[in-house]
Amino acid sequence: xxxxxxxxxxxxxxxxxxxxxxxxxxxxxxxxxxxxxxxxxxxxxxxxxxxxxxxxxxxxxxxxxxxxxxxxxxxxxxxxxxxxxxxxxxxxxxxxxxxxxxxxxxxxxxxxxxxxxxxxxxxxxxxxxxxxxxxxxxxxxxxxxxxxxxxxxxxxxxxxxxxx
Amino acid sequence: xxxxxxxxxxxxxxxxxxxxxxxxxxxxxxxxxxxxxxxxxxxxxxxxxxxxxxxxxxxxxxxxxxxxxxxxxxxxxxxxxxxxxxxxxxxxxxxxxxxxxxxxxxxxxxxxxxxxxxxxxxxxxxxxxxxxxxxxxxxxxxxxxxxxxxxxxxxxxxxxxxxxxxxxxxxxxxx
Numbered sequence: 602x603x604x605x606x607x608x609x610x611x612x613x614x615x616x617x618x619x620x621x622x623x624x625x626x627x628x629x630x631x632x633x634x635x636x637x638x639x640x641x642x643x644x645x646x647x648x649x650x651x652x653x654x655x656x657x658x659x660x661x662x663x664x665x666x667x668x669x670x671x672x673x674x675x676x677x678x679x680x681x682x683x684x685x686x687x688x689x690x691x692x693x694x695x696x697x698x699x700x701x702x703x704x705x706x707x708x709x710x711x712x713x714x715x716x717x718x719x720x721x722x723x724x725x726x727x728x729x730x731x732x733x734x735x736x737x738x739x740x741x742x743x744x745x746x747x748x749x750x751x752x753x754x755x756x757x758x759x760x761x762x763x764x765x
Numbered sequence: 766x767x768x769x770x771x772x773x774x775x776x777x778x779x780x781x782x783x784x785x786x787x788x789x790x791x792x793x794x795x796x797x798x799x800x801x802x803x804x805x806x807x808x809x810x811x812x813x814x815x816x817x818x819x820x821x822x823x824x825x826x827x828x829x830x831x832x833x834x835x836x837x838x839x840x841x842x843x844x845x846x847x848x849x850x851x852x853x854x855x856x857x858x859x860x861x862x863x864x865x866x867x868x869x870x871x872x873x874x875x876x877x878x879x880x881x882x883x884x885x886x887x888x889x890x891x892x893x894x895x896x897x898x899x900x901x902x903x904x905x906x907x908x909x910x911x912x913x914x915x916x917x918x919x920x921x922x923x924x925x926x927x928x929x930x931x932x933x934x935x936x937x938x939x940x
Binding site: 607615716 | 788812899912918935
């Protein structure tokens with residue numbers, strides 16, 4: 602089994618619940634946030650939608666340099682948000698599916714010009730990106746709950762759906 | 766003398782142990798900040814209370830051993846009594862105990878064992894049967910990260926500083 606095979610399967614599986622959540626976020630709630638120091642619903646949902654697209658530059662390139670600019674998602678509607686997710690997921694998947702085992706031993710850097718924030722193997726970078734997405738999607742599930750939007754079952758039933 | 770090697774590799778477990786240790790260090794930082802007087806607080810009537818959510822994050826590490834050692838988990842045979850910490854120290858100790866047990870269990874898992882089937886069932890009813898690696902990856906590790914993410918929002922809503930996790934939070938670890 603190639604390294605990418607496990608990742609492809611896992612990303613496909615995790616994408617189902619992620620998409621379900623994004624589909625439920627009404628545009629009217631995009632500017633809402635639960636605390637003054639929190640991200641807005643749009644900021645958090647946009648980040649969650651973006652993250653699987655990161656595989657493209659994590660696998661096909663050797664670094665991301667913030668000094669060169671990074672375009673953040675700015676959806677206007679729920680459909681925009683879901684379309685953005687679908688596009689990013691497709692691009693990330695394409696890179697993952699083409700990755701041979703050797704690629705995962707290469708080093709990847711996150712930097713801002715001369716400042717290096719993070720340097721790790723592409724294996725660790727991809728692994729941590731999946732965890733990172735799951736982390737923010739978990740946060741997003743609380744945002745949904747606070748806005749009385751039904752939370753889909755994710756790893757098991759939620760208080761709203763999928764009771765065993 | 767038979768030269769056939771029966772030595773088993775455990776590269777998969779080595780990767781999982783490294784990841785578990787790394788994630789558990791962050792999880793511990795969060796749990797250390799959950800005050801006992803907030804254990805009953807919840808952000809919404811349908812939400813888990815903070816103490817239950819934090820305990821769930823700690824106890825889920827304990828699912829590692831049955832994933833590695835057994836072919837299934839049967840709710841019908843379980844006598845599940847959720848741990849109820851009285852203090853933050855008890856909560857953190859529960860995490861430490863479960864993390865240590867999980868690492869010990871992982872050390873015994875050979876690479877090939879991860880591809881054996883594992884089922885979650887309630888007596889006759891089977892909820893799912895998937896390879897052990899998928900159980901460990903999804904139902905244990907990602908599931909922990911999911912609920913820990915929720916817990917980070919609970920902390921924020923209570924004005925408790927959120928530690929830097931995968932990158933800086935609004936409170937700590939600014940680049």
